[in-house]
Amino acid sequence: MPLPQDSNKKYTYADYLKWSDEKRWEIIDGVPYMLAAPSWQHQAISRELILQFGNYLRDKPCQIFAAPFDLRIPQLDEKDEDTKFVFQPDITIVCDKSGLKDTGYFGVPPLIIEITSSSTAKRDKILKFNAYERAGVKEYWITEPEYKTVMVFKLGDNHRYGRPDIYSDEDQIKVGIFQDLVIDLKPVFALV
Numbered sequence: 461m462p463l464p465q466d467s468n469k470k471y472t473y474a475d476y477l478k479w480s481d482e483k484r485w486e487i488i489d490g491v492p493y494m495l496a497a498p499s500w501q502h503q504a505i506s507r508e509l510i511l512q513f514g515n516y517l518r519d520k521p522c523q524i525f526a527a528p529f530d531l532r533i534p535q536l537d538e539k540d541e542d543t544k545f546v547f548q549p550d551i552t553i554v555c556d557k558s559g560l561k562d563t564g565y566f567g568v569p570p571l572i573i574e575i576t577s578s579s580t581a582k583r584d585k586i587l588k589f590n591a592y593e594r595a596g597v598k599e600y601w602i603t604e605p606e607y608k609t610v611m612v613f614k615l616g617d618n619h620r621y622g623r624p625d626i627y628s629d630e631d632q633i634k635v636g637i638f639q640d641l642v643i644d645l646k647p648v649f650a651l652v
Contacts, residue, residue, distance in 0.1 A: 473532050474541040484528055488587045490544035495580075498527075498550075501605045502575050504651040506550055509573060509603075509643065513553065516641045522555040522570075530564030531572075533595045540566045545591055550575045550603075553637070570637045573601040589613070593621050599636050608649040612636070 470490025479485060484495040498506070506526060513524045531547040532540055540561065551573035554560065559567030572592055574584040584602055592600045593615065600613045600621065608629040613621035614636050627633050629649035635641040 470544055472541065473530075473543045473546050476530075476546050477541075484548055485546070486548050486583075487544060487546040488583070488591060493583065495548060496577075498575070499577060499605075501652045502550070502577060505575050505603060505605055505648055508648045508650075509551055512643050512648075513551070513641075516638065517553075521557075522553055522638075523557070525552045525554060525565070526550065528563075530562070531569065532564065532566045533568055533591065534566065545595075547572075547588065547591075549573065568595045568597060570597065571599040571601070571635070572597050573603060575603045575605065577605075589621070593619075603648075605649075605652050608645075608652060610645060610648075 471487050471492050472490070473487070476485060476487055486493045486495060510524060510526055517524055527548045527550050529548065529552055531549055531552055532543045533545040533547065534540070534543050535545065549572045552565065552569050553571040554565055554569050556567060559565045574580070574588060576584050589600065596615065596619065598615045602611045602613070604610070610627045610633060611624040612627065612633060613624045616622050627645055629645050631645050633643045633645065635643060
C-alpha cells in the first residue's frame with residue numbers, strides 16, 4: 461500500500477502495517493503523522509533516562525522500551541488491528557506483559573515519556589496529552605531539551621491530569637508509579 465494520502469480517511473493499525481517501513485509513523489485518532497529522526501540531544505536524554513529506569517527495573521516485573529516501539533491504545537473494545545491510535549513514545553514503561561505483541565504493545569502502559577522537539581511539541585503537549593489522559597496512562601512526562609525541564613503529569617482520582625510538577629536539570633524526580641525510584645536529572649541533561 462502506498463503511504464497515506466487520503467485526508468478524509470481514518471487510518472488504523474492494519475493500514476499502518478502495510479506502509480513502507482522506511483519511515484516511522486504515528487496515528488492519532490486515525491490521522492497519520494510521519495516522524496523525523498531525533499536530534500543527538502534527544503538521543504542523549506533518552507539514553508540517560510533509559511539507563512536510570514533500566515537499572516532500577518532489572519529483575520522486576522515492569523520493563524522499559526524505547527522508540528521505535530508501536531504502542532497501540534485501544535478505544536473501548538477495539539481490536540488491535542482496528543485501533544486508530546498508534547504511538548511511538550520515546551520511552552514506555554510496561555508492567556502487564558500480556559499486551560506485548562510483535563513490534564510493541566497493545567494496551568495502556570502506566571508511564572510514558574515524550575522528549576519534545578520543534579516538530580513534535582504541539583503533538584506531545586496537546587494530541588498525545590489528551591489521548592494518554594483519556595486512555596488512563598497514570599504518569600506522563602514531557603521532557604523539553606531546550607529548557608532542560610521535565611513536566612510530570614499524574615492521573616488524579618477524577619481521571620484527569622492535574623497541574624504538572626515541573627523539574628529542572630538540578631532536580632530529582634520521585635517516580636509516582638515506583639515508590640522507591642528517584643530519577644536524577646543532572647546527568648539526563650548533562651550533554652544538552
